[in-house]
Amino acid sequence: MSEFAERMKTMEKSAKIIRNLFGAMNDPNIISFSGGAPAKEALPIDIVREITNDVMRVEKRGVEALQYGNVMGLPDLREVVVRDLLAPKGVQAKADNILITTGGLEGMNLLCQLFINPGDVILVESPTFVHCVEIFEMFQAKCVAVEMDDNGMVPEDLEEKIRKHDPKIVYVIPTFHNPTGKTLSLERRKKIAELGSQYDVIILEDDPYRDIRYSGTDLKPIKAFDQTGHTILANSFSKIFSPGSRLGYVLASDEITAKLFDAKTATNSHTSMLPQVICAEFFKRGYYPAHHKMICDLYRERRDAMIECIDSFFPEGTKRIFPDGGLFTWAELPGGINTTDLLVESTSNPNVKVAYVAGEGFFIEGGGKGNNCMRLSFGGVSPEKIRIGMERLGNLICPMVR
Amino acid sequence: MSEFAERMKTMEKSAKIIRNLFGAMNDPNIISFSGGAPAKEALPIDIVREITNDVMRVEKRGVEALQYGNVMGLPDLREVVVRDLLAPKGVQAKADNILITTGGLEGMNLLCQLFINPGDVILVESPTFVHCVEIFEMFQAKCVAVEMDDNGMVPEDLEEKIRKHDPKIVYVIPTFHNPTGKTLSLERRKKIAELGSQYDVIILEDDPYRDIRYSGTDLKPIKAFDQTGHTILANSFSKIFSPGSRLGYVLASDEITAKLFDAKTATNSHTSMLPQVICAEFFKRGYYPAHHKMICDLYRERRDAMIECIDSFFPEGTKRIFPDGGLFTWAELPGGINTTDLLVESTSNPNVKVAYVAGEGFFIEGGGKGNNCMRLSFGGVSPEKIRIGMERLGNLICPMVR
Numbered sequence: 001m002s003e004f005a006e007r008m009k010t011m012e013k014s015a016k017i018i019r020n021l022f023g024a025m026n027d028p029n030i031i032s033f034s035g036g037a038p039a040k041e042a043l044p045i046d047i048v049r050e051i052t053n054d055v056m057r058v059e060k061r062g063v064e065a066l067q068y069g070n071v072m073g074l075p076d077l078r079e080v081v082v083r084d085l086l087a088p089k090g091v092q093a094k095a096d097n098i099l100i101t102t103g104g105l106e107g108m109n110l111l112c113q114l115f116i117n118p119g120d121v122i123l124v125e126s127p128t129f130v131h132c133v134e135i136f137e138m139f140q141a142k143c144v145a146v147e148m149d150d151n152g153m154v155p156e157d158l159e160e161k162i163r164k165h166d167p168k169i170v171y172v173i174p175t176f177h178n179p180t181g182k183t184l185s186l187e188r189r190k191k192i193a194e195l196g197s198q199y200d201v202i203i204l205e206d207d208p209y210r211d212i213r214y215s216g217t218d219l220k221p222i223k224a225f226d227q228t229g230h231t232i233l234a235n236s237f238s239k240i241f242s243p244g245s246r247l248g249y250v251l252a253s254d255e256i257t258a259k260l261f262d263a264k265t266a267t268n269s270h271t272s273m274l275p276q277v278i279c280a281e282f283f284k285r286g287y288y289p290a291h292h293k294m295i296c297d298l299y300r301e302r303r304d305a306m307i308e309c310i311d312s313f314f315p316e317g318t319k320r321i322f323p324d325g326g327l328f329t330w331a332e333l334p335g336g337i338n339t340t341d342l343l344v345e346s347t348s349n350p351n352v353k354v355a356y357v358a359g360e361g362f363f364i365e366g367g368g369k370g371n372n373c374m375r376l377s378f379g380g381v382s383p384e385k386i387r388i389g390m391e392r393l394g395n396l397i398c399p400m401v402r
Numbered sequence: 403m404s405e406f407a408e409r410m411k412t413m414e415k416s417a418k419i420i421r422n423l424f425g426a427m428n429d430p431n432i433i434s435f436s437g438g439a440p441a442k443e444a445l446p447i448d449i450v451r452e453i454t455n456d457v458m459r460v461e462k463r464g465v466e467a468l469q470y471g472n473v474m475g476l477p478d479l480r481e482v483v484v485r486d487l488l489a490p491k492g493v494q495a496k497a498d499n500i501l502i503t504t505g506g507l508e509g510m511n512l513l514c515q516l517f518i519n520p521g522d523v524i525l526v527e528s529p530t531f532v533h534c535v536e537i538f539e540m541f542q543a544k545c546v547a548v549e550m551d552d553n554g555m556v557p558e559d560l561e562e563k564i565r566k567h568d569p570k571i572v573y574v575i576p577t578f579h580n581p582t583g584k585t586l587s588l589e590r591r592k593k594i595a596e597l598g599s600q601y602d603v604i605i606l607e608d609d610p611y612r613d614i615r616y617s618g619t620d621l622k623p624i625k626a627f628d629q630t631g632h633t634i635l636a637n638s639f640s641k642i643f644s645p646g647s648r649l650g651y652v653l654a655s656d657e658i659t660a661k662l663f664d665a666k667t668a669t670n671s672h673t674s675m676l677p678q679v680i681c682a683e684f685f686k687r688g689y690y691p692a693h694h695k696m697i698c699d700l701y702r703e704r705r706d707a708m709i710e711c712i713d714s715f716f717p718e719g720t721k722r723i724f725p726d727g728g729l730f731t732w733a734e735l736p737g738g739i740n741t742t743d744l745l746v747e748s749t750s751n752p753n754v755k756v757a758y759v760a761g762e763g764f765f766i767e768g769g770g771k772g773n774n775c776m777r778l779s780f781g782g783v784s785p786e787k788i789r790i791g792m793e794r795l796g797n798l799i800c801p802m803v804r
Contacts, residue, residue, distance in 0.1 A: 002632075005517050019663070045458055066450065102674065138665070201404060244470055245674055265421075266417070272673075274646065
């Protein structure tokens, strides 16, 4: 058989982690803190039915929803992004600079198409979202880790690594970071935007969780501080509307947007129209504010339950993040516990049956870094089940601490 | 600003052609034979409304439609492909070997991810579908043209070029070919499948028009004659259901399917769920046979009108293809008429205002090949407008013939 391309080899390690992740999500007998999926209660099923029913009665709208559409996306939805999602966050943009993507992740893929030659360096946070690492490795980028502390990516280390590695892209998840739940501070946002301009490097701001905040003060995106077009904002409708709809967007400069048109055309022509039409209507008809409040209330309760459970059931010396939003927290276990080994036990032991994501896979540096950490996702599990699952997990862990 | 990747340069020529094509589609004052879009009358708007309304009343189905889904696609839809679209055409397949893609074209993109290193050769028909050439060039493949005659790709020339260029992929549109409307004969289908096996090269069969046949005898896909897994079948729901839904599929061997999982994950995780749920229901509820008959009747009338008009209004010596299905015919003009120059006149002259696609852009060889040809798309234009537009175009062309 024809040999596979080089890129299929470079992506193999991260692809394996992803395949395992997707596998774990599907066992119905397990209380799963592993997936990143929103709660099913947060899906606007009735609203989608109502909108579709209405829209498809008007022939012109029906044709719009089912016929070929614009490469850049439905004009209505691009306007919604500008008016309802960017302007309130302090980002002034034109609809012409918005590309609607098939889910937020496709933005990362397309930007790699635009910028990455094999061997180019992408700087990523340590730890970072492994799904994006898989994309970067498919493009044969060399990923280099930048230090994080409790305020997110450390600018001093970033600057040093920019000088040393001359990267094409700095990939950063500033708000309720995946996997840690950490948020990049305001000064650092300004500083990172400046570093992009100063060193002529793309800052790729992946910000899918920013709109689900349950406490604390809203922070402007890095993009709001970008004076030169070096910051590109990628975002998603997955957490605020529906992940299965696969809707996301990219905001970029004119020059980059023109190239995104070509890369999108050569990927899948355009994003599916019916979900775009429905999602645009969801905002235009004013459903978003009440829906947003409902899901934030839902997740806040789950976040609080999760944090309470870590504090109650996990061994003394456990470090955890209190996330002001998003779907994850991150726990660092004491006493030499290896979370990769523990996961085998926690998912197979009939008295536990709890899944999470072991921390190791999020660190591109390898060498066992993060092997005492776990990502705990609270979004898709009810507070009651969070308590049951976390108590079981705590009961498994505590006796193991050396 | 960071430099763009090499691939953005190699794709520039075909990207420019595509950008012009998409531009031409949007002028409402022009009778357009240029686009490849289905007729708006062929879109099942009411059925989609009814199905959505029903499905979203059942919570479990609503969640399925809006939550994250399988990378490979909705199981129901993969079953539909196997049972309703492949088995009747003589292709025996398992649902496990089907990947649902975001439109048929995404299949080509993903297969390039799997197989193409920069500089690898892809053999294509002469002429071929320029949109796919854009994809191949984004992957920095070297496209080499293989001769066609009225029975499609010429196997003798194909074999010679396989020996000479050692290609990774042979890209072929066997049925109602884009841009010419030609159909590959049965013997050649068998022969090309054999050549794939014999020379260990991927035969990429792109067959989006095969299900809309208006006359003549159905032919099995190349894939039906593949004994070794070297043929990969890519297809689309765009012509039989809805193009805006961006639904397509790839049928490949186990080994290739496993790699497609990784490439799809790193492109956009999975295809949008709501269109998949609706499309699967469209088949499962038995809407397809009547819908299929309706659209074939619609297009047959338009095809017949178009052919009649070429024969009546175009100058003596014009050669044209009588397509047994699909959306295009292809005309070769006599008397040194340059169709690229003619298009400027035909779209701007207020007495004409007719668009088509100039032939030149479909020939990767360049050198003016095909500059007396035009692709005429009849699918999206009513018979009345076909007659008006073709008479105007004929009146423009006839006096020009030398």
